[in-house]
Amino acid sequence: MNIKIPLSNRLNTPIKAWCLTLTVTLVSACSSLNIATNTLEDDSATASNKNIQSGIISFENTHKTPYEASVFHTYFYGETIGTKDTIVGLAVIEANNEIHPPHQHAEEEYLYIVEGSGEWTLNGVKTPAKKGDVLYVAPWDVHGIFNTGNVPMKFFITRASSKGVEIKAPIDSSAADKK
Numbered sequence: 001m002n003i004k005i006p007l008s009n010r011l012n013t014p015i016k017a018w019c020l021t022l023t024v025t026l027v028s029a030c031s032s033l034n035i036a037t038n039t040l041e042d043d044s045a046t047a048s049n050k051n052i053q054s055g056i057i058s059f060e061n062t063h064k065t066p067y068e069a070s071v072f073h074t075y076f077y078g079e080t081i082g083t084k085d086t087i088v089g090l091a092v093i094e095a096n097n098e099i100h101p102p103h104q105h106a107e108e109e110y111l112y113i114v115e116g117s118g119e120w121t122l123n124g125v126k127t128p129a130k131k132g133d134v135l136y137v138a139p140w141d142v143h144g145i146f147n148t149g150n151v152p153m154k155f156f157i158t159r160a161s162s163k164g165v166e167i168k169a170p171i172d173s174s175a176a177d178k179k
Contacts, residue, residue: 052078052086062089069097083160090114092154093147102144106167109137109159111145116153119146139167 062073076088085107091099093116102121111134118129121144122137129135129145137143139161147153161167 050079052076052080059090067099069094070099072099079163080160082163084163086158086160088158090154090156092152093118093145094152095147095150098144098146100144102142104140104142105159106139106169107159107161108139109135109143109157111135111137111143112156113145114154114156116147116151117149118153119148121145140170 057075059073062075063077065072065074070091070093073090073092074087075090076086078086080086087107093099113129113131113133115131117131120127120129120133120135121142122135123142135143135145145153145155
């Protein structure tokens, strides 16, 4: 299986390593569990046969990726007819922890808090987070969530990129100054 993982030069090395680890883990796990993934490198006529198919995945059948103080449950991973780099999942974070530090990526993302409370980070601004809140993240916005509560926090995510819209990384002004 060919794995192409576009990572922005703007991301620092620890985040690149985390993204690479998560992506390879999810691709490997989803492939082994027969969850639809698309690793095609072209737009051939067979691409539609490799898309995530309509279906129902129960919580018990998700792929579980454990972290130090959290677990990520992957429901769907891959491409759909109109999206690529798609992830649908549920994170469970233990009290006083995070699944990973604030980060950024090209995909748009929605996070919905199912249970618990914590603190959102969006472009450096920290805001209280509680059950029922939704965070929308535009491409390249730095974002994260930390469980500040005494019980596990659960949040549901959907993340994807459009196949028809190129998302360019923002210009790094510090790189322009070095020219």
